[in-house]
Amino acid sequence: MDLAVDLRSVTKVYGSGAARVTALADLSFSFPAGSFTAVMGPSGSGKSTLLQCAAGLDRPDSGQVMLTDVDLATLNEDQLTLLRRERIGFVFQAFNLISALTAAQNVRLPLLLGGRTPSDAEVDWALTSVGLAERAAHRPGELSGGQQQRVAIARALITKPDVLFADEPTGALDTSSGREVLELLRGVVDQHHRTVIMVTHDPVAASYADVVMFLADGRVVDVMRDPAADRIATRMTNLERR
Numbered sequence: 001m002d003l004a005v006d007l008r009s010v011t012k013v014y015g016s017g018a019a020r021v022t023a024l025a026d027l028s029f030s031f032p033a034g035s036f037t038a039v040m041g042p043s044g045s046g047k048s049t050l051l052q053c054a055a056g057l058d059r060p061d062s063g064q065v066m067l068t069d070v071d072l073a074t075l076n077e078d079q080l081t082l083l084r085r086e087r088i089g090f091v092f093q094a095f096n097l098i099s100a101l102t103a104a105q106n107v108r109l110p111l112l113l114g115g116r117t118p119s120d121a122e123v124d125w126a127l128t129s130v131g132l133a134e135r136a137a138h139r140p141g142e143l144s145g146g147q148q149q150r151v152a153i154a155r156a157l158i159t160k161p162d163v164l165f166a167d168e169p170t171g172a173l174d175t176s177s178g179r180e181v182l183e184l185l186r187g188v189v190d191q192h193h194r195t196v197i198m199v200t201h202d203p204v205a206a207s208y209a210d211v212v213m214f215l216a217d218g219r220v221v222d223v224m225r226d227p228a229a230d231r232i233a234t235r236m237t238n239l240e241r242r
């Protein structure tokens, strides 16, 4: 089985002395290529830290983070930046689009930053894959929240990344726009054969994934395959009561 991301005994500690917090405690987890994983857990359980370490935005204190065949610890900061730009896509709760640029210009940005001029066909492909080709000339302020998030997904897809990390991608959306975004993320896996790793608090959002990993105190405490929203909600309630 090909792995998109493999976390091997990853430990991340913040602070020292009385303020010392172990955000990730000897955590191991494999994310298969072409899978959709939801990361859940109570507040402070280490979800954001896991995303940051897996995406090469932060370095663990010990353990290994493998992105396909690359051990991130072997890369210097410039190499990490390059790897993130070329092989990783990000989608955030707050969309993080540039308001002065049109949808098409936002989508072009990752390739421009990489020193490559995107063709119109590439931009059109990315916007078409999120159903927004006809909105190419619109600025974020002229789009709904759901449409802005779809532009953010198009921006993440244009580099054809190995892994797309999504941090609460539906957190700022109403139910029906949220559902459209989740269906798109599902399509990123099923149609584009990419890997999606999504942090969410929402059991319905997590039910779109193939697997839900549950974190508590920086450890994986449960893994649920073929998850259903009601079972996820029950599991979360039990974790929060611990």
Ligand SMILES: Nc1ncnc2c1ncn2[C@@H]1O[C@H](COP(=O)(O)OP(=O)(O)OP(=O)(O)O)[C@@H](O)[C@H]1O
Binding pocket: 014, 015, 021, 022, 023, 041, 042, 043, 044, 045, 046, 047, 048, 049, 050
């Ligand atoms: N930069 C930091 N400095 C000190 N402690 C930190 C830092 N970042 C995170 N922590 C601590 O590490 C632990 C894990 O934090 P993390 O943000 O990964 O949790 P989370 O599961 O994403 O939480 P939430 O759902 O509230 O966003 C928490 O106890 C947090 O207070």
